Amino acid sequence: MPRRRHCLLRNTGTIMKVGLVGFAGSGKTTVFNTLTGLTVPTTYGGEVHLGTVKVPDPRIDALSRIFSPKKTTYAEITFADIPGEHGAEKSGLSKKALQQIRDQEVLCLVLRAFPNPTEPDPSAELEAFHAECVLADLAIVEKRLDRAKKEKASPIEVAAFELMKQTLEAERPIRALPASELHREQFSGYQFLTDRPLLVVLNRSESEAALPLPPALAARLAEVDAAGLVLSASVEAEIARMDPADQPAFLADLGLEEPAVGRFIRTAYGLLDLISFFTVGADEVRAWPIKRGTRAKAAAGKIHSDLERGFIRAEVIGYQHFMAAGSEHAAKEAGHFKLEGKDYLVADGDILHVRFAV
Ligand SMILES: Nc1nc2c(ncn2[C@@H]2O[C@H](COP(=O)(O)OP(=O)(O)O)[C@@H](O)[C@H]2O)c(=O)[nH]1
Numbered sequence: 001m002p003r004r005r006h007c008l009l010r011n012t013g014t015i016m017k018v019g020l021v022g023f024a025g026s027g028k029t030t031v032f033n034t035l036t037g038l039t040v041p042t043t044y045g046g047e048v049h050l051g052t053v054k055v056p057d058p059r060i061d062a063l064s065r066i067f068s069p070k071k072t073t074y075a076e077i078t079f080a081d082i083p084g085e086h087g088a089e090k091s092g093l094s095k096k097a098l099q100q101i102r103d104q105e106v107l108c109l110v111l112r113a114f115p116n117p118t119e120p121d122p123s124a125e126l127e128a129f130h131a132e133c134v135l136a137d138l139a140i141v142e143k144r145l146d147r148a149k150k151e152k153a154s155p156i157e158v159a160a161f162e163l164m165k166q167t168l169e170a171e172r173p174i175r176a177l178p179a180s181e182l183h184r185e186q187f188s189g190y191q192f193l194t195d196r197p198l199l200v201v202l203n204r205s206e207s208e209a210a211l212p213l214p215p216a217l218a219a220r221l222a223e224v225d226a227a228g229l230v231l232s233a234s235v236e237a238e239i240a241r242m243d244p245a246d247q248p249a250f251l252a253d254l255g256l257e258e259p260a261v262g263r264f265i266r267t268a269y270g271l272l273d274l275i276s277f278f279t280v281g282a283d284e285v286r287a288w289p290i291k292r293g294t295r296a297k298a299a300a301g302k303i304h305s306d307l308e309r310g311f312i313r314a315e316v317i318g319y320q321h322f323m324a325a326g327s328e329h330a331a332k333e334a335g336h337f338k339l340e341g342k343d344y345l346v347a348d349g350d351i352l353h354v355r356f357a358v
């Protein structure tokens with residue numbers, strides 16, 4: 001049987017999807033433009049816009065300097081700017097928008113906190129959004145529960161839906177439930193809005209950009225199991241237009257350490273509980289995002305289905321060990337080369353070579 005060392009064939013890895021949602025006028029399109037570098041007009045309504053950005057990773061920068069590959073590939077996030085319908089419904093989310101946000105892996109709710117006399121305050125927007133997601137989920141959970149009972153589904157499945165129903169009736173999100181109680185290992189892919197990780201972005205005026213989240217809002221976010229982030233979209237838009245050389249002084253003036261883009265992307269990545277493993281070589285240095293807890297065989301499948309099907313072993317060197325040793329050879333000499341089987345739990349920063357035969 002031929003034995004080939006891993007070569008890069010085809011990308012079957014997935015790109016993570018983050019949807020920007022919220023009231024019309026909350027600043028979604030402005031945030032979207034600064035994240036993606038695109039220039040979508042900031043008019044109300046309209047179509048969904050998509051933009052893809054690289055996930056910055058200094059480890060990939062360092063590996064790329066060492067291998068000088070033909071190609072360097074970072075993990076990617078696709079942002080979707082989902083328009084709310086101005087004044088159409090109480091929360092600003094139409095049926096159409098609700099449908100569009102079901103397609104996202106992470107939801108990012110943009111709350112308007114820059115001065116504006118006509119819109120509700122940020123906490124009211126948060127509550128309206130949360131309530132609408134809870135109601136939409138509850139309607140589906142009740143239907144699925146009825147059907148599960150009628151069709152005499154497994155008691156485990158019925159119990160999982162009962163639990164979701166109780167949780168939603170208590171106005172709590174499904175994402176707050178422990179994975180084991182929902183038996184997620186058996187029922188993957190519940191399509192519920194409150195099961196999506198939620199990142200709440202407080203879009204503030206320039207003068208308040210460096211202040212932390214208000215304590216009451218932070219406490220409420222903890223209750224609904226959401227992450228929070230403060231930025232000023234207009235400041236970020238200005239930074240994006242600025243000569244990079246002028247950025248540090250501008251940021252320092254406002255009391256900011258870095259543009260919000262990096263923080264935003266890291267938070268979204270963390271919410272999905274993603275880690276990266278790397279493949280290295282003269283052709284390509286590449287980051288592969290996987291869920292924490294992914295085993296070697298499934299991780300190999302991200303690179304190519306053949307690598308999963310014909311998986312033999314994974315050669316593993318941890319990023320830190322590799323950098324400390326300076327080369328693959330030196331890392332091996334130092335005893336930091338491991339040969340792992342299909343059930344090996346891939347760790348963040350593992351450099352993998354998959355041995356396979358098909
Ligand atoms: N002063 C100020 N205006 C903003 C800020 N973010 C957005 N805007 C303005 O608010 C309006 C609505 O923003 P937009 O991004 O289109 O909101 P969307 O409807 O949620 O996509 C636009 O005129 C923006 O220029 C901000 O941080 N500060």
Ligand SMILES: [Mg+2]
Pocket residue numbers: 028029030042043044045083
């Ligand atoms: Mg918009």
